[in-house]
Amino acid sequence: MSATPALVFEGVSRWYGDTVALADVSFSLGAGVTGLLGHNGAGKSTALKLCAGFTQPSSGTVRVLGTDLSASPEAYRRIGIAHDRDALWPFLTARALVALCARLRGVADPEAAAGRALAEVGLEDAADRKVKGFSHGMRQRVKLAQALAHDPELLLLDEPLNGLDPAQRRGVVSLIHRLGDEGRTVLVSSHVLHEVERMAPRVLVLVNGHLVASGSTTAIRELIADRPRSIRLVATQGRALARELVGAGLVESLRFDDDAIVVESADVERFSRDLPRLAQGVGARLSRVEPVGDDLESVYAYLHQRARGVGR
Amino acid sequence: MISWPVYRLTLRSILDGRKPLALLFLALVPVVAAIVFAAAGELDPRIFWARLLQRLVIPTVTAFVAVVLGASAIGDEREDGTILYLVSTPLPRLSLVLTKILASWTASMALLAPAVVVAGLVSLDSRADASQILWPLLGVALSALCYCAVTAWLSMLSRRPVVIGALYILLWEGSIATFAASADRFSIAAYGRAIAVEGVLDVNAPDASAATAVLVLLGAAGVAAWAATRRFTRTELP
Numbered sequence: 158m159s160a161t162p163a164l165v166f167e168g169v170s171r172w173y174g175d176t177v178a179l180a181d182v183s184f185s186l187g188a189g190v191t192g193l194l195g196h197n198g199a200g201k202s203t204a205l206k207l208c209a210g211f212t213q214p215s216s217g218t219v220r221v222l223g224t225d226l227s228a229s230p231e232a233y234r235r236i237g238i239a240h241d242r243d244a245l246w247p248f249l250t251a252r253a254l255v256a257l258c259a260r261l262r263g264v265a266d267p268e269a270a271a272g273r274a275l276a277e278v279g280l281e282d283a284a285d286r287k288v289k290g291f292s293h294g295m296r297q298r299v300k301l302a303q304a305l306a307h308d309p310e311l312l313l314l315d316e317p318l319n320g321l322d323p324a325q326r327r328g329v330v331s332l333i334h335r336l337g338d339e340g341r342t343v344l345v346s347s348h349v350l351h352e353v354e355r356m357a358p359r360v361l362v363l364v365n366g367h368l369v370a371s372g373s374t375t376a377i378r379e380l381i382a383d384r385p386r387s388i389r390l391v392a393t394q395g396r397a398l399a400r401e402l403v404g405a406g407l408v409e410s411l412r413f414d415d416d417a418i419v420v421e422s423a424d425v426e427r428f429s430r431d432l433p434r435l436a437q438g439v440g441a442r443l444s445r446v447e448p449v450g451d452d453l454e455s456v457y458a459y460l461h462q463r464a465r466g467v468g469r
Numbered sequence: 470m471i472s473w474p475v476y477r478l479t480l481r482s483i484l485d486g487r488k489p490l491a492l493l494f495l496a497l498v499p500v501v502a503a504i505v506f507a508a509a510g511e512l513d514p515r516i517f518w519a520r521l522l523q524r525l526v527i528p529t530v531t532a533f534v535a536v537v538l539g540a541s542a543i544g545d546e547r548e549d550g551t552i553l554y555l556v557s558t559p560l561p562r563l564s565l566v567l568t569k570i571l572a573s574w575t576a577s578m579a580l581l582a583p584a585v586v587v588a589g590l591v592s593l594d595s596r597a598d599a600s601q602i603l604w605p606l607l608g609v610a611l612s613a614l615c616y617c618a619v620t621a622w623l624s625m626l627s628r629r630p631v632v633i634g635a636l637y638i639l640l641w642e643g644s645i646a647t648f649a650a651s652a653d654r655f656s657i658a659a660y661g662r663a664i665a666v667e668g669v670l671d672v673n674a675p676d677a678s679a680a681t682a683v684l685v686l687l688g689a690a691g692v693a694a695w696a697a698t699r700r701f702t703r704t705e706l707p
Contacts, residue, residue: 209557212705227702231559238557242550242707246478248485260474261558303554 161223162187163311163342164208169217171203178203180366181217186344190337192353192374193346195363201346202241204363205315208344209238222311234263237304241315243296247289251280251299254288259306267306274306275299279328293320301329305336312336314345318352330355354378362460369460380460385409386425390418390432391445398441407431419449472560472568479572483541489580492534496584499526503591515601515669518592522605522665526585527612528642528658535577535613536634539620542573543697544630550707563698566621570694573617574610581609604668604679611686612661618693619657625700660685 162185171179179200195201206212207219210226210233219225222232245254255271264270275284278298283291288299297320304312317333318326333356336343347353353360354374362370362377370377392398399418402408407428408420422428436443483489499521507517543566546552555565589602616634623630638658646652646659653659660682667679677685 206705209553211553211556213703230561233557233559236557238553240550240553242553244549244551246482246551248481249478257474257478258554258558261472261555261560263559 163222164344165218165220166204166207167218167220169207169214169219171200171207171212172215177366179207179214179363182363182366182368183217184361184368184371186342188337188340188342189359190333190343190345190357192357192360193344193363194348194350194353194360194377195346196348198365199348199363200366201348201363202315203366205240205313205344205346208313209236209240211240234307235310237307237309237312239297239300239304239312239314239317241319243293245288245291245296245299248287250285250287251275251291251295251302252284254299255303255306258303262307264307270306270308271302274302277305277332278302279325294322294325297321298325298329301332310341312341312343312345314343316346316348318347318349318356333357364460385421385423387419387421387449388425388428389414389445389447389449390420390443391416392418392436392441392443394439394441397439398436401435401439402432405431405435407435417445470564470567471571472564475555475560475565475568476572476575479542479569480576482546483538483573483576486541488537488541489576492537492580495530496534496580499530499588500584500591503588507592507594514593514596518589518601518605519666519669521588521592522608522669523662526588526605527608527661527665528638530584531577531581531609531613531661532616532638532642532658533635534580535573535616536620536638537631538576539570539573539617540624540630540634542569542576542617543621544624544628547624547707548628553706556706562701563694566694566698566701570614570618570621570690570697573620574614577613577617578610581613582606585609600668605665607683608661608663608665608667611664611683611690612657615657615660615686615690615693618690618697622693622697622700625697625704657686657689 164186166182166184169179169182170177182204193201193204203212207214208221210221213227222235224232226232249257252268252271252275255274256267259267259270272281272284275281278301280295280298280302283295288296291299297317301314301317304314314333317329321329333343333345345356347356358374359372360374360377361368370380390398395413395416395418399411402420403411408422410421412419432446433443502521502525507514543552546555556562585605586602589605590597593601620630620634623633627633641652642656642658646656660677663677663682664679
């Protein structure tokens with residue numbers, strides 16, 4: 158594990174006219190895999206572009222492998238980037254494309270490096286086919302292979318699981334784990350929480366350009382589990398059950414919605430544990446218990462509010 | 470300064486589409502014109518060849534071929550995102566820009582040079598001598614280089630470099646510069662014409678001396694390459 162962080166953001170903001178894409182983001186990453194989580198438009202791509210030197214911050218500093226990439230492009234020999242654009246030169250074979258990228262990044266034997274990288278992503282059988290006819294999933298893997306071929310210390314992977322089938326996803330996830338275990342710094346973006354959980358033990362969560370949470374994926378998961386949640390219940394004896402729920406102090410609020418009861422609970426675990434007992438007590442039959450608005454949007458919104466609450 | 474792997478890649482990229490075929494037809498127009506009209510014998514062959522160069526070969530054929538191929542070399546890659554694979558390498562941006570300009574110029578000359586030689590030989594018939602072919606080739610080569618470099622810069626400024634290039638060719642060079650003589654100072658075609666007719670005809674070279682024109686075109690290409698690089702390092706890539 159390297160002592161100096163491979164990637165450092167210090168008070169980085171990036172705006173486009175009146176639109177703020179990234180607001181005062183600071184973090185530093187060392188070896189291992191880190192997830193960059195956020196919904197579309199949250200600032201993930203802008204953050205990755207800044208890491209890759211494809212754009213400059215409006216304020217703040219970005220240090221990549223201890224240097225400013227725009228001043229010292231030599232550092233690109235040590236960085237592998239798989240960006241989110243789908244285009245590849247259609248007339249090249251996968252092998253030629255990966256070898257070309259490896260050659261430009263100073264690899265002594267680019268052909269051998271390309272062969273190894275394509276084997277890593279499971280594309281050795283298609284290596285000598287032109288990428289023109291490749292599916293989205295195959296293109297994703299070519300992009301990964303070119304990012305790996307020069308044996309980089311830092312990998313920036315933008316949504317690497319997009320377009321892959323389940324078996325390919327498993328392969329890429331285990332490849333990412335291995336890259337982290339080898340002591341490389343890997344930053345991998347996704348808008349899907351459980352994808353990030355599978356890939357990364359650490360996560361940075363971006364909401365509307367703000368870094369609203371960072372830490373171990375488990376801690377973020379717990380943070381999310383702690384938030385108040387709306388739950389929709391369909392039961393017989395609804396009014397009696399509602400009285401019991403309020404009386405037991407299990408819910409923050411409660412309303413009736415047609416034949417259902419919608420409650421807000423701050424302690425979902427206790428609510429789930431006590432609900433069957435209370436229902437049994439009033440002779441209610443529960444036919445449906447489901448979370449409302451338990452999608453990522455509401456998780457992000459909660460984290461954002463929470464971050465504002467602590468003075469961000 | 471030049472990255473030969475990127476040069477070969479760019480040439481393949483330019484030649485991969487249908488654009489070169491369409492441009493080949495444009496490059497053949499002066500040859501067809503020479504075959505049809507020189508044979509009619511209405512004009513002194515040298516005057517005919519000078520006019521063909523001044524009014525068709527340089528301002529239209531060379532300009533459009535170089536602008537379209539110049540935009541293919543860098544603008545298309547910027548648009549589709551493949552440029553990101555080239556910028557995430559240790560290659561300095563200046564090298565990338567110069568390599569792209571050289572590749573688009575090579576592709577342009579591959580189309581233009583044979584057409585100029587054949588059109589010249591047909592127009593001049595038995596009176597052709599080396600200088601009557603070489604000066605036009607130099608004029609075409611340098612104006613194509615300048616158009617390619619300016620288009621590389623336009624590709625960094627806008628997503629529609631061909632449209633802007635075409636407007637410059639048609640409105641500025643093709644219209645305004647024809648009645649406002651001072652506008653010719655900012656016309657690539659005017660300097661290209663001055664070089665092209667140097668060895669063909671002593672008259673009717675109104676724009677500049679051939680030596681000045683060579684210097685201006687090289688200087689303008691250099692400034693455009695520098696501006697493109699400067700913009701390339703500051704602009705956000707897709």
